[in-house]
Amino acid sequence: MGSLVTYRLDGPIATITMDDGKVNALSPAMLTALGAAFDRAEADGAVVVLAGRDGVFSAGFDLAVLGAGGSEVEAMVRGGFELAGRLLAFPLPVVVACTGHAVAMGVFLLLSADYRIGADGPYRITTNEVAIGLTLPRVAVEIMRQRLAPAHFNRAALLAEVYPPADAVTAGFLDRVVEPAALAAAAHDAGTRLAQLNMGAHAATKLRVRAPALAAVRAGLHADERALQAPPAASCLHADERIL
Numbered sequence: 001m002g003s004l005v006t007y008r009l010d011g012p013i014a015t016i017t018m019d020d021g022k023v024n025a026l027s028p029a030m031l032t033a034l035g036a037a038f039d040r041a042e043a044d045g046a047v048v049v050l051a052g053r054d055g056v057f058s059a060g061f062d063l064a065v066l067g068a069g070g071s072e073v074e075a076m077v078r079g080g081f082e083l084a085g086r087l088l089a090f091p092l093p094v095v096v097a098c099t100g101h102a103v104a105m106g107v108f109l110l111l112s113a114d115y116r117i118g119a120d121g122p123y124r125i126t127t128n129e130v131a132i133g134l135t136l137p138r139v140a141v142e143i144m145r146q147r148l149a150p151a152h153f154n155r156a157a158l159l160a161e162v163y164p165p166a167d168a169v170t171a172g173f174l175d176r177v178v179e180p181a182a183l184a185a186a187a188h189d190a191g192t193r194l195a196q197l198n199m200g201a202h203a204a205t206k207l208r209v210r211a212p213a214l215a216a217v218r219a220g221l222h223a224d225e226r227a228l229q230a231p232p233a234a235s236c237l238h239a240d241e242r243i244l
Contacts, residue, residue, distance in 0.1 A: 014046035058106030138220035146213035
C-alpha cells in the first residue's frame with residue numbers, strides 16, 4: 001500500500017486512511033493502494049472505515065494525470081469508478097469518515113459507502129464537473145441518482161452546487177455531521193455497531209437492494225468507455241463529453 005494509504009485492523013474494524021500530504025488525489029497509485037487495502041479488509045472479514053487526512057477526504061482524480069492525457073487517463077477514470085462500484089457491492093459494511101472537502105470522484109466514493117459521517121467545518125462537498133466544463137460521466141450520474149434526494153440530485157448534477165457538511169446531510173451526501181475532534185471515534189463506533197450485523201444477510205441484502213443501481217452503474221461505465229474509445233468522426237458526443 002505504501003505511504004499513500006495506511007491500513008489498521010482493530011478487532012472487527014479495518015481503518016483505511018488516505019493521506020498523500022495534499023488533497024488525496026485519486027491517482028493511479030492511490031487507487032491501486034486503496035484496492036489492496038480493500039482486498040485486505042475483505043480477507044480479514046472486517047467492517048471498513050475509510051477516512052481522509054485532516055481537512056480533506058479527497059479532491060477527486062489526479063489533475064496532473066488528467067492534463068497529460070493518453071491511456072493512463074482512461075485507466076485512472078475506469079479504476080476510480082470500478083472502486084466506487086466495489087464499495088456499492090462490498091460484502092461488509094463500509095463507513096466513510098469524511099474528514100473535510102470532498103470533490104468530484106471523492107464525492108462518488110462518498111456516495112458509494114453504506115454510512116457516511118462528516119466533519120463539521122468550512123468544507124465543500126460538490127460534484128463540480130459542470131462548473132469546470134465537463135459533462136458528467138454516465139456512471140457518475142447513476143452513482144449520484146442512487147443516493148441523493150431527487151431535488152438535490154438535479155442541483156448537484158446540473159448546477160454543481162456546493163454543499164457545506166450540514167446541508168450535505170439533507171441532500172444525501174452524508175448521514176451525520178460531528179465536530180472534527182469527534183469524527184474518528186464516531187466512525188469507529190458506527191463500525192462497531194455495524195459489526196454486530198449478520199454479514200451474510202448484510203451482503204445478500206445489499207446486492208438485492210442495490211441491484212438496479214449496480215446494473216445502471218455497470219451500464220454507465222461501459223457506455224462511457226465506448227464513448228472514450230470512439231473516434232471523433234464516429235461519435236455524436238460533444239468534445240467535453242468525451243473527456244471522462
